[in-house]
Every structure is written in C-alpha cells, then in structure tokens.
Amino acid sequence: MELSQLAGAPFTYPGVGGTADGSAPAGFHRARVTSLIGTSPGAFDRAVEALMTWRMHADFGLPLQATAGRAGEGVETLGRLGIGPLGLDIPCRVVWALEGPGRAGFAYGTLPGHPEAGEEAFLLEDVDGTVRFTISAFSRGARWYSRAVPPLTRGLQRVALRRYAATLRRLAEG
Secondary structure (H helix, E strand, O other), rough: OOOOHHHOOOOOOOOHHHHHOOOOOOEEEEEEEEEEEEOOOHHHHHHHHHHHHHHHHHHOOEEEEEEOOOOOOOOOEEEOOOOHHHHHEEEEEEEEEEEEEEEEEEEEEEOOOOOOEEEEEEEEEEEEEEEEEEEEEEEEEEOOOHHOOOHHHHHHHHHHHHHHHHHHHHHOOO
C-alpha cells in the first residue's frame, strides 16, 4: 500500500470523532490509559513536539509516513508492522487535533486495509506543571485474523498503549 492511495478513502467505522467526546459505537471495545509524563520544566513542550511530529510513533517502533510533518485534521498516515509480505499496513487519518495552552493532542481513525476498525486519541494535559498523557480508543477487528482472537488483540492493544506512554515519558525527559 502507498500513502497516496489513502486520499479520499472512507473511514472503516461509524462514530468518526467519538474520541473527542468519549463516545463509542455499539459493539466496539474501549481502552484507556492515563500516565504521568513528567513535572520538569519543559516536559509538556517536549512531549507535545514528540507527539505532534510523529516522533513518539517512530521511537515506539511504528515509523509513519504522513501527508504532513505535524498532526492536523485530515492528515493521512501509513505505518507498517512487520517485515516484507508478513507486514501489516496501518493506514489512518487524523479526525481531530488541538494545540493550545496546557492541552495538545489528536485522534486518528482507521482506513481500509487496517487490521482493526476504530479510533485512537492521544491527549497531553499540563495542570499546574504536572503533565499527564491519556490514550483512549475504541476498536474491533476488521480482518478475519483480528476478529478470531479478541482477547489476544485487546491484550496487545493494552501493551501498545502502555508502551506509547512509556515512550513519550522518555522523550519528554529531554
């Protein structure tokens, strides 16, 4: 799959943008992880930069091609897990993004070819110098292999969400 093939592709799930208000379509599994990122001066700014420029994803082990260098509504991304013909394409599009004093983040939703259907949101908040990172998602299997073993895919998702948070914590430390 090529990044250019994603232009105009439909989302693969109902309720696009649901992570912005915490809603999820019926039949979708919800996941949520909140983590302390840091309290040092500059931690919020470093975390925002790593999150919004895809560095968190790259350091996590999922380098992305994107139609823009910074997360913004409508930006399409294409990641790949695995190697060669055994790899899985991970196509998404940003459905909402925000950057403001004390809050920054975005959510992306799945496009055709993704093994899951749903949305994942990444939100940083700085409250009185304490930086917290919340990842929330709703998803369900979109391919036979991801539908075949829901407990396994949910477990892998929980591990991935915690690893995202640990990666961003490390990047925010400076």
